[in-house]
Each structure stands twice: as C-alpha cells, then as structure tokens.
Amino acid sequence: MVIEILQVAPHVAAFHFTGQLTGEDYDTCIGAVETKLSLNPRIGIFTDLTGLTGMSAEAMAKDVRYGLGKLGELKRFARSAMVTEREWLARVSSFTGMLVPGIELQTFEPAERDAAMAWVSRPIAPH
Template sequence: MIEILQSAPHVAAFHFTGTLSGEDYDACVAEIEARLSSHPRIAVFTDLTGMTGMSAEAMGKDVRYGISKFGEYSRFARAAVVTERHWLAKVSAFIGKLVPNIDLRTFEPDQRGEAMLWVEQPLAPG
C-alpha cells in the first residue's frame, strides 16, 4: 500500500506498507512526475517501515521506470530512505553509490523527522 505524504513542493514523499502493487507503483510514479513537471530538480522521501515486498508487476514497472529515467538522474538531487531493515539500508546505500548524482541517505524509523527535514532542504540548481 502507498500513502503519499505531505511535503515541500520539491519533494515526492511516500510511506509504503505491506506489499506494493502495480497500482501503488503507478500512483508513486504519477506523484514523482507531477513534482518533476513543476521543478527542475526534486528530492524523494521514502518510508519503507512496514513494507513487506513488491508484486511482480510493481517490480517490472520499477525496472522500466528506472531505465526510462536513465538520462534524467541529475533531476533527482537527494533521496531519504527510512527503514528498520538493516539489509535494505545496505542495499539502498549501494544503489546510491551507483547513481552518483543523487545524495542518498538511509535513516532508522526513529529518525523519520530528521530524514524529512534533510530531504526538504532547498536544492541547488542542477
């Protein structure tokens, strides 16, 4: 399930719980695209606390969307990932190293507020 969170205009913010469906993923992409349509660069806040997995449909959409944005990664300035799973934090940190244009940081659930404050900071022009 996806919950779109209140955030600064340049931040797409989500809380995922349970199993992420293809429909949930579509809502996530629509929110990201809406932010990108009004801002040259955005940040993303993703709270994965309580997320148990992704459907095969959502995984396929994630791969396709990631590939479609390949030339636009510089439009994503920073990303905060909140998770209670240490292995997922390590995977996120590894992915952050593969995409050097994005400042990606992971946070524990009790650091949720700190994560949102960090991700909502004003963005430097790309």
C-alpha cells in the same frame, strides 16, 4: 497495500508504504513523482518503508522500467531519503548510491523519520 502520499515541501515526493506494493500502487507513486518533476527542475524523494512487506513482480518490473527510462534525467533527482528498519534495504540503498553519482542517498532508522524529512526537504540548488 496502503500508500500514504505525504504533504511536504513542493520539491519533494514523499511516501509511506505499508503492506505489499502492487503494480497499481507503483503507478500511483510514479504519477506523484512525475507531477513533482513537472513543477520543479530537481526534486527529492522520501520513502518511509516501515511496514512494507514486499513488492509484486509487476511492481518490480515497473520499477526497473521506470528507472531505466529516467537514466538520462538522473540529475533531476537531487537526493533520496529512505526510512527503514531493515538493514538489508539500507545496504542496497548504499550500494545503489555508489552506482548513481550525483544523487545523494541516505537511509534513516524509523526513530530518525523527522530528521530524514528535514534532510530531503532542504532547498535544492539548480544543476
């Protein structure tokens, strides 16, 4: 797995994943997200999944645990941009958006990567 932590706006945690996401990789990402949350009242998340081939069971379990642990803090996540060439991931993201009101979720094609970054990097109003 290769995780590229992208240098972007101070209120955005941004990643490009390629290969198989492991539990250790997931810990790296959560560390970056938590750093952004410690510095900002609300953040955006940018994930470029172009080249991601899958997630280990450990990474999936950590994702579920982290998500459940953040239920009381969802208002701190203003928006999320996902770049993917996989239609099923875009559909899952759209469905998730209906379950978590207050977080703007948008998916983008790989050719729209710059537009996704611009969208997620817009200033975030305090909640």
